[in-house]
Amino acid sequence: MVTILVVLLLNFLIIHLAPGDPVRILSGMDNPSEEVMEALRVKYGLDKPLSVQMFNYFAALLRGDLGFSISYNLPVAKLISEKVGPTLLLTFSSAVIGLILGASSALFSSRRRVVWIDTVLSFLSYVFYSMPSFWLGLILILVFAVNLHVFPTSGIVSLREPQIGIMYYLDVLWHSFLPVTCLALINFPIYYRITHSSISSVLHENFIGLFRATGMDERKIFGKYISRNAILPTITIFGLQIGYAVTGATLVETVFAWPGMGRLLINAVFRRDYPLLMGIYLIMSVSVAIAMIVVDVLYAVLDPRIRYT
Amino acid sequence: MRWRRTRRTISVVLCGVLVFLLSVSCAPPPQPGQHKGGTLIVATQDDPLGFNPDWRTDDYAYPINQNIFNKLVTLDANYNVVPDLATKWEISPDGKTYTFYLAENVKWHDGEPFTSADVKWTFDTIIQEKGNARDHLQSVESIECPSATTVVFKLKRPDAPFLGFLAWYGTFVMPKHIYEGTDWTTNPANEKPIGTGPFKFVEWVRGDHVTLERNDDYFKGSPQLDKVIFRVITDANTALQAFYAGEVDLSEVRPPLSEIPKLQQTEGVKVVLRPMPSRYYLSFNLRKDPWANLNVRKAVALAINRQEIVDKALSGIGEPAEGFYTPAISWAYNDENVLPPRDVEEANRLLDEAGFKLGADGIRFKADLLYFSGSEWSNIATIIKANLKEIGIDVNLVQLEIGAWMERVQDNHDFDITILNGFQGPDPDNLRMRVGTGGTLELGGYSNKDVDRLLDEAAALTDVEQRGKKYKEIQKILSEELPIVPLAEVTDVWVFHDYVHGLSIEEGLGKVTFNDFSLVWLEK
Numbered sequence: 116m117v118t119i120l121v122v123l124l125l126n127f128l129i130i131h132l133a134p135g136d137p138v139r140i141l142s143g144m145d146n147p148s149e150e151v152m153e154a155l156r157v158k159y160g161l162d163k164p165l166s167v168q169m170f171n172y173f174a175a176l177l178r179g180d181l182g183f184s185i186s187y188n189l190p191v192a193k194l195i196s197e198k199v200g201p202t203l204l205l206t207f208s209s210a211v212i213g214l215i216l217g218a219s220s221a222l223f224s225s226r227r228r229v230v231w232i233d234t235v236l237s238f239l240s241y242v243f244y245s246m247p248s249f250w251l252g253l254i255l256i257l258v259f260a261v262n263l264h265v266f267p268t269s270g271i272v273s274l275r276e277p278q279i280g281i282m283y284y285l286d287v288l289w290h291s292f293l294p295v296t297c298l299a300l301i302n303f304p305i306y307y308r309i310t311h312s313s314i315s316s317v318l319h320e321n322f323i324g325l326f327r328a329t330g331m332d333e334r335k336i337f338g339k340y341i342s343r344n345a346i347l348p349t350i351t352i353f354g355l356q357i358g359y360a361v362t363g364a365t366l367v368e369t370v371f372a373w374p375g376m377g378r379l380l381i382n383a384v385f386r387r388d389y390p391l392l393m394g395i396y397l398i399m400s401v402s403v404a405i406a407m408i409v410v411d412v413l414y415a416v417l418d419p420r421i422r423y424t
Numbered sequence: 425m426r427w428r429r430t431r432r433t434i435s436v437v438l439c440g441v442l443v444f445l446l447s448v449s450c451a452p453p454p455q456p457g458q459h460k461g462g463t464l465i466v467a468t469q470d471d472p473l474g475f476n477p478d479w480r481t482d483d484y485a486y487p488i489n490q491n492i493f494n495k496l497v498t499l500d501a502n503y504n505v506v507p508d509l510a511t512k513w514e515i516s517p518d519g520k521t522y523t524f525y526l527a528e529n530v531k532w533h534d535g536e537p538f539t540s541a542d543v544k545w546t547f548d549t550i551i552q553e554k555g556n557a558r559d560h561l562q563s564v565e566s567i568e569c570p571s572a573t574t575v576v577f578k579l580k581r582p583d584a585p586f587l588g589f590l591a592w593y594g595t596f597v598m599p600k601h602i603y604e605g606t607d608w609t610t611n612p613a614n615e616k617p618i619g620t621g622p623f624k625f626v627e628w629v630r631g632d633h634v635t636l637e638r639n640d641d642y643f644k645g646s647p648q649l650d651k652v653i654f655r656v657i658t659d660a661n662t663a664l665q666a667f668y669a670g671e672v673d674l675s676e677v678r679p680p681l682s683e684i685p686k687l688q689q690t691e692g693v694k695v696v697l698r699p700m701p702s703r704y705y706l707s708f709n710l711r712k713d714p715w716a717n718l719n720v721r722k723a724v725a726l727a728i729n730r731q732e733i734v735d736k737a738l739s740g741i742g743e744p745a746e747g748f749y750t751p752a753i754s755w756a757y758n759d760e761n762v763l764p765p766r767d768v769e770e771a772n773r774l775l776d777e778a779g780f781k782l783g784a785d786g787i788r789f790k791a792d793l794l795y796f797s798g799s800e801w802s803n804i805a806t807i808i809k810a811n812l813k814e815i816g817i818d819v820n821l822v823q824l825e826i827g828a829w830m831e832r833v834q835d836n837h838d839f840d841i842t843i844l845n846g847f848q849g850p851d852p853d854n855l856r857m858r859v860g861t862g863g864t865l866e867l868g869g870y871s872n873k874d875v876d877r878l879l880d881e882a883a884a885l886t887d888v889e890q891r892g893k894k895y896k897e898i899q900k901i902l903s904e905e906l907p908i909v910p911l912a913e914v915t916d917v918w919v920f921h922d923y924v925h926g927l928s929i930e931e932g933l934g935k936v937t938f939n940d941f942s943l944v945w946l947e948k
Contacts, residue, residue, distance in 0.1 A: 135827025139835070141480060151554040186473055188609060197630055256665050268666040274465055274633055274653045275671070372657040374631035382471070387827050
């Protein structure tokens with residue numbers, strides 16, 4: 116709770132210290148009217164000193180009011196709630212797929228200890244880790260949408276032939292395939308490298324040597340002891356990723372014209388829409404905090420040494 | 425018996441064939457009306473902020489609003505004023521009374537009749553609530569409605585640019601019965617607009633698309649298309665790929681200029697490049713030294729390679745700017761008082777004369793060049809930096825996004841030189857905003873009494889030729905004093921598939937405004 120408060124306070128100050136005035140941007144470059152701008156400043160409370168603005172913001176927050184977006188002229192909560200669904204679909208599924216893909220290939224290569232598989236997977240993980248997400252996105256669009264015509268280039272639903280019922284959901288899944296793949300490939304190296312290195316360190320632990328010495332089945336050692344110990348750092352990273360997932364993968368959303376929170380965030384930054392930005396940051400801090408709590412609980416489940424009283 | 429039956433069958437078949445052949449041979453050639461139906465998908469770069477068309481600047485709502493609403497008069501793709509809700513109009517000899525005769529039987533999308541009261545309410549509200557077009561309505565004294573189909577604007581003074589600005593931005597006629605007595609900034613209709621236009625609003629999925637459907641009661645005749653969908657695609661590369669993949673029929677997201685040659689060679693794709701009354705130009709901060717020195721400004725103007733800007737920064741699309749107003753509005757363009765050709769030697773001489781001696785490091789002085797983010801702007805700025813290096817000016821490139829640029833340049837005047845562009849129509853009175861004393865886009869602190877006087881005189885005249893002379897005189901002064909240096913003309917880029925017909929730049933020329941798709945039909 117304290118962490119969230121501190122984060123919000125910092126966000127508030129940083130956002131308000133950035134150059135650019137939301138009302139000025141809203142009034143347009145060639146047509147500002149002092150009178151109108153003043154009226155808007157009063158309407159959004161921007162005429163008051165920063166400390167008063169901050170107090171008012173936190174007071175409203177306590178009442179559950181996220182504020183009113185300056186540029187969209189709509190409640191922040193409404194704008195955010197519209198975007199949460201598409202973003203979660205994208206980021207949550209790609210994080211899960213990335214985790215499964217990364218962790219399982221790390222487990223596989225460590226178990227088999229075949230040099231070339233290890234080399235190929237390490238090479239791929241470096242490639243995807245160093246690849247800018249928007250570039251990978253464009254390559255996927257070019258190959259699978261423009262040349263092979265198997266997936267749409269962008270968007271979340273087919274507009275030319277709108278679908279209903281179950282077909283609608285299938286249509287959304289079809290549209291989400293490329294962006295989810297893109298994000299999952301970008302996430303893959305993180306999970307792969309972390310799982311791989313923690314397996315390597317667990318492999319050299321004394322207790323593993325002991326199990327081997329007692330003649331325990333290698334499959335059991337790996338499945339029950341090594342992987343369970345090695346997965347803990349991966350879970351931490353997964354928790355953090357999920358926390359950030361709520362605000363979306365801005366670049367990937369932009370490249371795939373995905374109507375999610377990431378795009379809303381970019382627009383809010385460019386328009387200096389303070390309430391909207393604060394709202395998005397609030398959701399982000401809260402979700403990171405929740406994700407961390409869930410991770411701690413998972414730790415306790417996976418690692419019998421950790422028990423909370 | 426059997427033969428008789430066979431004969432009858434043969435004759436029926438023959439008659440049928442004959443009727444078919446006759447009907448085919450007599451059929452008229454394909455007309456737009458025969459291609460009714462279909463959905464036009466238009467790529468647009470960003471989400472609208474809302475659908476109150478007159479409240480504030482919203483360039484992404486503007487193309488959509490052109491299909492939902494009408495104005496009294498509008499601009500065609502050649503920037504000429506053409507009828508819209510007003511079928512004809514009269515201007516009194518003293519230039520102070522404008523009488524508009526409105527189309528009959530016009531209905532709002534909710535079925536209510538449209539009358540002159542809607543027009544009066546709209547313009548009264550724009551003036552009162554400080555809507556986007558308020559500056560251009562300053563000359564309005566009163567608006568009267570002698571009948572349901574007649575509106576009279578009484579002006580305080582003759583105002584020749586009035587009609588052009590009425591046809592431009594923030595002047596859509598809004599429904600009085602929906603908005604009267606409410607706050608026009610929060611009225612629910614701002615999210616579900618009701619207009620008189622060719623298409624009715626259906627849905628707005630924020631950040632994704634806006635859907636419109638045909639208005640069968642449209643007073644100019646039912647449109648051809650069933651639906652128009654504006655799809656938001658922020659990334660220009662993605663928009664281009666969506667266009668290539670056929671997911672988009674017309675792209676309003678300008679493709680990267682370097683892609684245009686490839687698009688032009690793609691089968692089934694039409695690229696139309698049109699000169700636009702907008703230009704890139706450089707503005708000096710005259711409040712600061714050394715920019716107050718005319719010789720320095722002259723040197724900069726002589727050093728910049730405008731052809732290189734077009735060739736490299738704009739991929740050869742467009743023309744280098746020569747004069748001091750857009751040539752697209754030819755009656756007001758002065759083609760005699762233009763920029764001199766590039767002359768680096770002379771530029772160096774002028775700087776020497778001004779007392780800015782070349783240092784040992786080859787630099788006379790440093791300057792901050794402020795510009796917007798975006799590849800086009802970066803490229804222009806980089807060329808200017810290289811050009812000015814040749815005359816010993818060390819340019820520091822400062823890239824800013826729009827909000828930060830506005831604060832530094834427009835509000836705090838904290839810059840040396842900056843580059844910008846912008847629409848300079850529909851009337852040359854637009855120069856007032858850019859070079860008139862205190863103009864909202866006058867960045868450098870330039871003030872010339874003669875320019876201001878000429879702007880006022882030109883606005884009070886009704887004769888186009890006489891007005892043209894005044895504006896040409898202004899351009900002569902600008903060419904001598906150089907508060908700005910024009911760089912290149914902006915080109916309007918239209919990219920669409922060849923099965924799209926009836927656009928405002930083709931068959932719709934002179935009939936509909938830029939993004940009005942009421943005459944569009946799809947050949948497929």
